[in-house]
Amino acid sequence: MSKYKLIYFNSCPNYQAAVDLLNQSGLEFEAVCQDDLEEGDLLKNYSSPTLLDGERIIFGSEAKGGGCSIPLPKKEELLKILN
Numbered sequence: 001m002s003k004y005k006l007i008y009f010n011s012c013p014n015y016q017a018a019v020d021l022l023n024q025s026g027l028e029f030e031a032v033c034q035d036d037l038e039e040g041d042l043l044k045n046y047s048s049p050t051l052l053d054g055e056r057i058i059f060g061s062e063a064k065g066g067g068c069s070i071p072l073p074k075k076e077e078l079l080k081i082l083n
Contacts, residue, residue, distance in 0.1 A: 004029040007060065008048040017072055018049035025078050058082065 006022065006029045008015040022029050029051070034044050046052075047069040050060025058081055060069040073081065 003053060004058075005043075005052045006031045007034060007043050007046045007050040007052065008032070009034045012048040012068060014068060014070060014072060015049050018051070021072055021075060021078060022051070025075055025082075027078075027082070053082075 004022075004027060006018060008018070008031065010033060019031070032043055034041075034046075034048065037044055045062055046057075047061045047063040047067045049069055049072070051058040052060075058078070059073055
């Protein structure tokens with residue numbers, strides 16, 4: 001199982017761009033759709049998309065009740081953050 005989790009909701013306009021960014025960066029990740037989670041699940045408390053490394057937020061944010069994350073980092077910025 002990957003240590004990275006991409007948190008999103010189905011109608012998120014930035015989800016596919018986040019997936020593309022992570023794939024271009026060669027990052028293995030688990031995609032977690034908030035729409036499929038039970039009420040009260042702590043992963044529902046993040047904006048979409050949010051990338052987590054354990055409990056560390058790489059991009060996105062905590063946002064009770066959801067919301068969108070904008071903007072996404074560029075590939076070079078993401079790789080710098082991860083190193």
